[in-house]
Amino acid sequence: MKLQKLISGGRRWLSSTPERALDAAYSAAIKIKAIEDDYFQGQKVAAESSDYSDSAIAFFRTDVDNYLKKIRLRLAEFRISRAFSIFSDTPASFSQPHPIEDETSQYSQNLSIVEKLNFIDRVISKYKNEPKNSLTVRSDSGEPRLKEKEISLQKKDFTAPKNSKGTPIETISDKTSVLPRSIMRTFNRIRQEIDPQSQDSEEKVLKKFRQSRNKTAISIRFLLILIIVPLFTHQFSKTFLISPLVERYFINHEQIIFINRNLEEEAFIELHRHEEHLHFQSLVGLAPPLSPKEVEQELQQKAEELAEEYRYRGIDAISNIFADIFSLLAFSLIILTSKKEIMIVKSFLDEVVYGLSDSAKAFLIILVTDMFVGYHSPHGWEVILESISRHLGLPENRDFNFLFIATFPVILDTVLKYWIFRYLNRISPSSVATYKNMNE
DSSP, rough: OOHHHHHHHHHHHHHHHHHHHHHHHHHHHHHHHHHHHHSSSSSSSSSSGOHHHHOHHHHHHHHHHHHHHHHHHHHHHHHHHHHHHHHHSSSSTTTTTTSOOOOOHHHHHHHHHHHHHHHHHHHHHGGOOOSEEEEEEEEESSSEEEEEEEEEOTTOOOOOOTTTOOOOHHHHHTOOOOSSSSHHHHHHHHHHHHHOOOHHHHHHHHHHHHHHHHHHHHHHHHHHHHHHHHHHHHHHHHHIIHHHHHHHHHHHHHHOOOSSSHHHHHHHHHHHHHHHHHHHHHHHHHHHOOHHHHHHHHHHHHHHHHHHHHHHHHHHHHHHHHHHHHHHHHHHHHTTHHHHHHHHHHHHHHHHTTTHHHHHHHHHHHHHHHTTTTTTTTHHHHHHHHHHHHHHOOOOOOOHHHHHHHHHHHHHHHHHHHIIIIIIHHOOOOHHHHHHHHOO
16 A cells, blocks of 8 residues: 555656646746846846946846756756656646546646746747857946957857958958047947937937936935944844843942943042042132041042943943944845845946046045055044944953054055056056056
């Protein structure tokens, strides 16, 4: 009995394999179609179908390539499993375990299979016979400017055409133009803009404007979310979750007043200053002379105030540590779940930064370098480190501060110089020249 059940279950699984494979391929094709409709106006996922940056196009193409691989594997599984169903004693039409089938339902099922296969073929037909090598040069604004080279190796025995004498024929693309290609492109662009019957140009301009508007709205909204959500998480968790627990702990441990030695030294200095202030006022006649007992009472009252103040500072510092952890988790969650938005923001920032003039780029580079790497930046870094230590309730370590100031700006300067040499010098050499002249 068990063997018969096992054989029957295996036959049912084999008969349902074609349907399962076809559904998986159909689902992957639907996902590719959704990407095309949402981000490329129903066109092929490629640079010529949108104005996204190279990074955004690469991100979408990675998903599409994965779906295409899944479709090919599932279609192969569909064909092989259907062939097994035909040659075995299981019914050729899967999902029907009984040998006697209704003709109407059989026809409807076959029609559904054909519709799915047609849909899959329509989707993957756009990505067949793609060029393997393509180089796209982008302008400073980050938009595609010219496809310089597109190589497609279709046959290994491809040879150049030759004339009757056996010498290669010089094609038009091999000839050097009299005018630079940039001038010809400019003339073509002007001709398209002034052509009154060129409705395609108007549609392209409107399409580009809508895409730019949507990209700007998505980028600004995502940046605001990236700032507001962690701040809200910090305040909410600190006020309603962490601070009550820390306050209860300090109430149960009244002997804990200072969380580090620096706060203790600050309290002692302030108490000593208050004692000297009382003594000074009594000497100059601004206050009546105080007896030692009265001075002791004044100092005791001041000490109680300082204890309450520094206990609250300790509670606030410990609460900040855990609230910062919650904020970091919220920030990381947004980053992990918003990969497409990140690509859109990167494309938007590329357009904004690389769209600036050469003088503006050089000015911003000099401003950033002088602020964080310049000769007067150590004072700013010292203030930042002290503020962070006070925020987290950590004891101030002068050795660590000096070591950080001596190493981190140097690393930052090296990274900035490498970026200028590696990327900016290739994308906008005039900005680098302007930067050098302004820096001198």
